[in-house]
Amino acid sequence: MKKKRTPETQLQYELGTCSKQNDLKKAISLYNSALSQNLRLSHHHFNSILHLCSSPESLSSPNKSFALENGFRVFEHMQSNKIPPTEATITQVARLAAAKNDPDYAFELIKCARDKGVSPRLRTYGPALLKYCENLRIEEAYGVEEHMKGNGVKLEEGELSALLRVSAEVGREEKVYEYLSKLRGVVRGVSEETAGVVEKWFQGAKAAEVGVEAWDVGKVREVRERCGGGWHGMGWLGKGPWEVKRVKIGYNGVCCGCGERLVCVDIDCGETERFAQSIAGLAMEREIKSDFKSFMEWIDSHSGYEAIVDGANIGLYQQNFSEGGFSIAQLEAVVMELYTRNKRWPLVVLHKKRLRAFQENPSSQKLLEEWLSQGILYATPSGSNDDWYWLYAAVKMKCLLVTNDEMRDHIFELLGSSFFLQWKERHQVHYTFGKGVPNLKMPPTYSILIQESENGSWHIPIASENTDELSRSWLCITRPSSFSNSSNSGESMHITSKNCSNGGHHSSGNGVASLTGKRKERDPSPSRLD
Known part of the structure; x- marks a missing residue:
C-alpha cells in the first residue's frame, strides 16, 4: 500500500510537473493556494517556483512581467520566512535581476552569498557579468571577474567572449589582448560568435592604431x-x-x-x-x-x-x-x-x-x-x-x-x-x-x-x-x-x-x-x- 502524501509533498510533486511542462501560471496558482492553506514551505518549493520564473521561456514576452513580479514576490516570502537560500536560489534571482536590467542587485546577491554559506558558481555570476557587458559597464564587468577569481571560479568561452566584445567596443586594447590570451587556455577552437567578435576588433580603426x-x-x-x-x-x-x-x-x-x-x-x-x-x-x-x-x-x-x-x-x-x-x-x-x-x-x-x-x-x-x-x-x-x-x-x-x-x-x-x-x-x-x-x-x-x-x-x-x-x-x-x-x-x-x-x-x-x-x-x- 502506497504511503499517503502530505500536502507539502503533494505540492512538491505538482510543482515538479509544472516544471516539466513549463507551466508558470499553474505553479503560481499552486503557490497561492499553498499560502491560503498555511502550508509549511521549504526551500525546495521556493526553488521550484523560482526556477520556472527565471527560465528563458518565462522571461520572454509576453510572460516577462508576470514572471518578474511573482519571482521577486516568492523570493521576498522566502526571506521573510528566514529560509536560507541555496546556490540555485541566488542564481535564479540573479537571472530575474538581470532580466529586469538590474545587474547591481544580481552582483550584490553574489557578494552576500558567502555570508549565507553559499559558494557561487559560474552560472551564478553569469547574469550580472553578461548584463554589465551588454550595458557597456566595463569596470563593473571587470569587478565581477575579479570577484570570480577570488572565489576560484573560472571563466569559460561565453563569458570571455562577452568581456572580449565589450573591451573591443570601448577600445581597451590591453584587455582585448588579455582575453585573447585567456581564451587560448580555455578552448581549442573558438565558436562562430567569438570568431565574429575577433574579426570585428581586428578590422576596426582602434586595432590598427595599437x-x-x-x-x-x-x-x-x-x-x-x-x-x-x-x-x-x-x-x-x-x-x-x-x-x-x-x-x-x-x-x-x-x-x-x-x-x-x-x-x-x-x-x-x-x-x-x-x-x-x-x-x-x-x-x-x-x-x-x-x-x-x-x-x-x-x-x-x-x-x-x-x-x-x-x-x-x-x-x-x-x-x-x-x-x-x-x-x-x-x-x-x-x-x-x-x-x-x-x-x-x-x-x-x-x-x-x-x-x-x-x-x-x-x-x-x-x-x-x-x-x-x-x-x-x-x-x-x-x-x-x-x-x-x-x-x-x-x-x-x-x-x-x-x-x-x-x-x-x-x-x-x-x-x-x-x-x-x-x-x-x-x-x-x-x-x-x-x-x-x-x-x-x-x-x-x-x-x-x-x-x-x-x-x-x-x-x-x-x-x-x-x-x-x-x-x-x-x-x-x-x-x-x-x-x-x-x-x-x-x-x-x-x-x-x-x-x-x-x-x-x-x-x-x-x-x-x-x-x-x-x-x-x-x-x-x-x-x-x-
Missing part, C-alpha cells in the same frame, strides 16, 4: 619558447591595418593565407605526470586495486614503448556483420605497420577474454605466445575495464595511442576537458583500413590553439565537429607592413617541453613520435594464457 613599430624579434622568440610555444604575451606588435582572412592550415602546419608555419606546443611534463596520477587514482577506485597497481609497476619497468594500441578497438573495427568477430588480422596489421615505421614494437593492451580469439587456430596461438614473450601484449585481468589500462600507459609513457575511441564516455569526463583534449590532440592516432591495409592518421604537426607569432600575426582556430583537421577553418590575422620583421615564415618550429623523465619527445621523419635515449630490452609480459 602596437609597437620596432621590437627585438630574438627576444620575442626567446620568450615565446619559454612560454611553451605559440604565444609570447608581450603585447601588440606592429602598426597599421590588419588583414583578416578565413583560411585552412596544411598538414605540414603552413597557413594557406600567409605562408607562416604554426608551431607544435608540447605538453608540460609536470602536468602530464599529474594527469597520469589522476587516471591512476580514478582507476584504482573502480578496478581491483592490486591488479591496477601491478600494471603500474609493470609500466614503470617497461618504459620504452613509443605507441600503445587499443587492441579491442582495432580488432572489432567494422566487424558488425553476420560473420564478423574479433579480427586478429587487423590487429596484427596495425602492430606490423607501427614496427615498420619505427623499428620498435608497440604495446597492445587487450582484455583477457579476447585471448580466446588467438587460441582458435595454431598460427594465432603462436602469434599470441610471441607477443606475450616479447612484451608486445598486456592482457588485462578478468572483470577489468581495459580503457583505464591503455589510457594510463599512453599518458605515463608520453607516447602515441592508437585508437578510434573518442573517449567521450563518462569515465573520461571525470578527467576534465581542457588538458585531456590537448593531450588527445598531441597523442591520439586514428586509423582506417583499405583492403586489409591500415592507414594510420598521425597527430597534426602543429597545435590546435590560438597562436601568436613573433611578427605579431595571429592564427585562431574555429571550432568544428569534423575530426579531419585539414578541413578546419582558421582566422589568419596579419599586418602586411610588419610581416617581414619575422624570420619564422615558412620555417618549421617545434617547441619541446623541458626534459621529461623518459627523455621527452622529438618528431621523427615518419610521423611517429620518437623517444630519445636508448631503450632497454623488455622482460616478457606478466600476462598468462590461463
Whole structure:
C-alpha cells in the first residue's frame, strides 16, 4: 500500500510537473493556494517556483512581467520566512535581476552569498557579468571577474567572449589582448560568435592604431619558447591595418593565407605526470586495486614503448556483420605497420577474454605466445575495464595511442576537458583500413590553439565537429607592413617541453613520435594464457 502524501509533498510533486511542462501560471496558482492553506514551505518549493520564473521561456514576452513580479514576490516570502537560500536560489534571482536590467542587485546577491554559506558558481555570476557587458559597464564587468577569481571560479568561452566584445567596443586594447590570451587556455577552437567578435576588433580603426613599430624579434622568440610555444604575451606588435582572412592550415602546419608555419606546443611534463596520477587514482577506485597497481609497476619497468594500441578497438573495427568477430588480422596489421615505421614494437593492451580469439587456430596461438614473450601484449585481468589500462600507459609513457575511441564516455569526463583534449590532440592516432591495409592518421604537426607569432600575426582556430583537421577553418590575422620583421615564415618550429623523465619527445621523419635515449630490452609480459 502506497504511503499517503502530505500536502507539502503533494505540492512538491505538482510543482515538479509544472516544471516539466513549463507551466508558470499553474505553479503560481499552486503557490497561492499553498499560502491560503498555511502550508509549511521549504526551500525546495521556493526553488521550484523560482526556477520556472527565471527560465528563458518565462522571461520572454509576453510572460516577462508576470514572471518578474511573482519571482521577486516568492523570493521576498522566502526571506521573510528566514529560509536560507541555496546556490540555485541566488542564481535564479540573479537571472530575474538581470532580466529586469538590474545587474547591481544580481552582483550584490553574489557578494552576500558567502555570508549565507553559499559558494557561487559560474552560472551564478553569469547574469550580472553578461548584463554589465551588454550595458557597456566595463569596470563593473571587470569587478565581477575579479570577484570570480577570488572565489576560484573560472571563466569559460561565453563569458570571455562577452568581456572580449565589450573591451573591443570601448577600445581597451590591453584587455582585448588579455582575453585573447585567456581564451587560448580555455578552448581549442573558438565558436562562430567569438570568431565574429575577433574579426570585428581586428578590422576596426582602434586595432590598427595599437602596437609597437620596432621590437627585438630574438627576444620575442626567446620568450615565446619559454612560454611553451605559440604565444609570447608581450603585447601588440606592429602598426597599421590588419588583414583578416578565413583560411585552412596544411598538414605540414603552413597557413594557406600567409605562408607562416604554426608551431607544435608540447605538453608540460609536470602536468602530464599529474594527469597520469589522476587516471591512476580514478582507476584504482573502480578496478581491483592490486591488479591496477601491478600494471603500474609493470609500466614503470617497461618504459620504452613509443605507441600503445587499443587492441579491442582495432580488432572489432567494422566487424558488425553476420560473420564478423574479433579480427586478429587487423590487429596484427596495425602492430606490423607501427614496427615498420619505427623499428620498435608497440604495446597492445587487450582484455583477457579476447585471448580466446588467438587460441582458435595454431598460427594465432603462436602469434599470441610471441607477443606475450616479447612484451608486445598486456592482457588485462578478468572483470577489468581495459580503457583505464591503455589510457594510463599512453599518458605515463608520453607516447602515441592508437585508437578510434573518442573517449567521450563518462569515465573520461571525470578527467576534465581542457588538458585531456590537448593531450588527445598531441597523442591520439586514428586509423582506417583499405583492403586489409591500415592507414594510420598521425597527430597534426602543429597545435590546435590560438597562436601568436613573433611578427605579431595571429592564427585562431574555429571550432568544428569534423575530426579531419585539414578541413578546419582558421582566422589568419596579419599586418602586411610588419610581416617581414619575422624570420619564422615558412620555417618549421617545434617547441619541446623541458626534459621529461623518459627523455621527452622529438618528431621523427615518419610521423611517429620518437623517444630519445636508448631503450632497454623488455622482460616478457606478466600476462598468462590461463
